[in-house]
Amino acid sequence: MRVLHHMAQRAMPSFVDVEARGKLKDHIDSCISCQAEASRYRSLSRIIGSFSSEVYEPPFDLVPGVMASLDRPYHEAKRRVKAGAAAGAAVAVAGAVVIARLARRRAA
Numbered sequence: 001m002r003v004l005h006h007m008a009q010r011a012m013p014s015f016v017d018v019e020a021r022g023k024l025k026d027h028i029d030s031c032i033s034c035q036a037e038a039s040r041y042r043s044l045s046r047i048i049g050s051f052s053s054e055v056y057e058p059p060f061d062l063v064p065g066v067m068a069s070l071d072r073p074y075h076e077a078k079r080r081v082k083a084g085a086a087a088g089a090a091v092a093v094a095g096a097v098v099i100a101r102l103a104r105r106r107a108a
Helices: 002-017 022-030 032-049 062-107
Strands: none
Touching: 022 032
């Protein structure tokens, strides 16, 4: 009986529109918990059915505004990476110059 109860609880949304059959129907007819669940789903289905089906158009500038705000962080991050790479290259060149001078001093 417990397996039927779990099956009925999981399949309850489909029982709102189509009546259950066989053992599941017998279980739902005899189980107070499943009857209450079916009642809640029927009520929810009626409420959802009462919603209007109006289609709302977004403001004309919504998409460009969103895309611009998404693109801005990418460009800022790209600039930071370029600046970091330039700084890293400058440090590497400076390090190479220092090492070269030290090598000349030791050779002399």
